[in-house]
Structure formats: structure tokens, C-alpha cells
Amino acid sequence: MTGAGLVHDRAVTDLRRAMTRELWDAVHSGSVVPSAFPAIGVRVVDRPELLPSRLPVREAALATVSTALLAAASFSEERGGSAPLTVTLDAGHVAAAVRSERYVRLGGAPAVSATFAPLSRFWPTADGWLRTHANYPWHRDALVRALGAGDEPESVARAIRELSGEQAEASIVGAGGIAAAVRSEREWHEHPQGRAVAGRRLVERTSIPGAQPRTRTAGDRPADGLRVLDLTRVIAGPVCTRYLGALGADVLRLDPPHRPEPDGTWDTVLGKRSAVLDARTREGLGQLHALLDEADALVHGYRPGALDAFGLTPDDLAERHPGLAVVALSAWGPTGPWGARRGFDSIVQAASGIAVVEGDEDRPGAMPCQLLDHGTGYLAAAAVLEALTAQSREGGTQVRELALARTAQWLLGQPRPEPSGPLPADVEQVDAWLRPVESPDGRLDVIAPVGAFDGRPLAWPHRVGAYGAAKPVW
16 A cells, blocks of 8 residues: 555644654564555644653554554554554554553453552662563562572562672573663663664564465455464563454464462453463374464564474474464573573563663662563554565565564654653553453453454453463364
């Protein structure tokens, strides 16, 4: 599709237009899919009081969602469907969607705590600050083991205060935990991993030859009929795959039995079925590959190399399951000294300089949402649809790679709001965007999928299954 591009309401800024165009180009750079903007109007109701930040967080959130919606519209027309004339999104809805994990209600009460675990936080060190992530019990255990501390915050604080940021980081990561010293932008640019991230594109693409193009007919929704195998956890991957589910895809999420998600994970299983499968067993591995035989796309969020032993390298997939669209998400990307390191949004914010930008003289800070996760998730959804389009045109096994750290670099490179003293108070307005769905535990109220095509809003299925309750079959 070609055309003049985006049509905006008066409140939409030039910056947001430029960011959306840049993201669209990043998804389509080097692709056989035309990179010209679709001739579809994107109408945005802006709410400038939302997501206050020293970085253009609101604009970036709107741009990533816009890119996913445009990709969905383009994919629908590619399959022979009718393209919508207008895509609509409200900044209030987007602000709620990029913090959706906070707002899930079960029986009218919050389903999960909106805060991090007690040991997931900033800690003063001998020379600055450290950020840790210990929401999962195995990461908490690694943290306290590395420090020789108890599991009380006071004990951990005493141990970290005796170390430099890099010493604490190395010790915790070496023990299997998650941590990053808080670095400035300049320090990150000079760091070997920062340089490795800077050398990669926002969306890396590879086409492995050997598969014929697949024909996919259109349905009522852009992704109707697609089968997406979901090997992701918190948060970027689930955002990607649940959005594909809202667009019509049949999404099957698989988790290993030895690393269960904590209670209250409803937000990450919306728009999909959730099953447990142990690929460490011969039977489980056979089931996994049988599912891939019938899948259109694989989305995984494991650190680079973690799935190689299961026959899930790009070359293995191209040989055994030719014609797949594969989208891989990671914290740091596959290159550099941290290429195999685990990470989460808050950790990447700390390492990349964002925590310093968002902080003050006394301590580091954080963006008003986990934008690296959510933004990368929407961008990954667009990458899945672009990869499927490329496969239907040129064949091959289409591989796309995205990293939270690369999204952070993109965000830090955008023009920033003019500093004008302390940031205004954050405003959270979500009631208008909550929708009921039924679950085995009762009624849930969740943030609806963001966006509408020609006035028809996206929606989750009326019922969501429990985590791990589905059978691992299509």
C-alpha cells in the first residue's frame, strides 16, 4: 500500500509523526515489503497530562502502538482483505495499556500487587547505585546467595553498600541473579555492551532460503487463521503475542513446569491459550516440534543461546520447519559481552542511562511505565506481521530480532521535552478502558486491547483460561 501516510488530529505532534515513521522504516528496512506508509489515517486523541517523563515516553508509546496497528492493516490487505480507512487510538487508552499489568481486577479487587518485590529496587553502593530484579524466587535466591545476605531488605542493603556498583553487578549476575549498576548515558555508550547494542538495527532481519512462500487467506480480522507459538514470559513477549491474539491469531503459550509464573498472571495470558510443556523430556520435545510443524510464527523471549539445545536455532528451525516467521526478543541482543545475560525492563533502564535521566540529584528514577517492554512488544507484533508478509512474497524462513536495550537507545536518541522544573504528578485514568472477561476464578476487569479499525475497537475473547490449563495442541 502506498499513499500520503498518516493523517493526524491537531493535537498530535510532529515528534510523534517522526517517531512513527522511523519505527515503520525500522520494521521494513531491507524487506521485500514496501516501506511506504499505508494510505490509512491514524487519528489520535492526545492527553498531554499522561505519562509525565523527561523522555518522550507518551509519544514513543503512541508511536509503537501506531506501528503495530498500521502493520496489521497492511497485513490484512496483503492477504486479500479490505484495508481500513482509519485507525484510531486514544492516548489515555495507550497510557493504560502500557501499564496494563497494574490494573487487572479480580472480583473488583486488584488481582496482583502493582509494586515490585521487596528486593527488586535501587540500592546505594559504595560508588553510586545498583538496580536489582528479584520478582522470581530463583532470582531472589541467587541475589542473596551472591551477597551472603539474608532475604530481608536491610541485610541486602548492608551487603550492597560495601561494594561498588560493578562489583555487586558482577557478583549477582555470576550467581544467576539479575542486576545492573546504574550508569549514565555516556558510561553506557563507552561500555562494551553499549557499543555492541549501538551497532545493531532496531529490528534485525534475516531471511534463510529453502522454503516456498505460504499462502494465507484473509479473515474478518487481520490475523485470523494464524497460528503463533508463544515461548515468552514477562513482559515484552506477552504484549506482542496477546496483541496478535486480539488481531485474530490463535496463540498458544508454552511454559516449562519447573519455572512457573506466580499467581495473578492474567495480564500475560489474555488473547491466548496457556499450556505447560517440558521440552527437556523426549516426549515434550517431540510435542514442541509437532506444534512448530503446524505453526505460522514462533515468538520467543529466551536469552540468546538458551534454546539452542532444543533445536530452535534459526538454522535448525529453517531446516526442520521451513517457512516459519521467527521473532526473538532479548534484553541486550545476541552480541557483546552481555549477549547471553538475562535482563528486564527496569534493569535495562538502569544500565542504559535512562534511570539517571529520570532521576534527580538524590537518586535514580524510572519512566512512568515499563516502556521498553511494552514498546518493544508492540514493535515485535509489527515485526511478526512484516515477517509473515515477506515469507508469503519471497519464501524462506524469516527471522527478526529485537532487544530492549536497542529500544532504549532509540528512545534516548529522540528529542526530549524542554526541562521546566519538577515533573507534574502522574495521572492514572483507566476506568474507561477496563473491560470484563470471564476466568475460572471469576470476573476479571482488564485493559482492553488498544486501537480501533474504522471505529471498531479490538477486543479480547470473552473468556480467558487459567495459566497452564490448556492442552499443548492446536
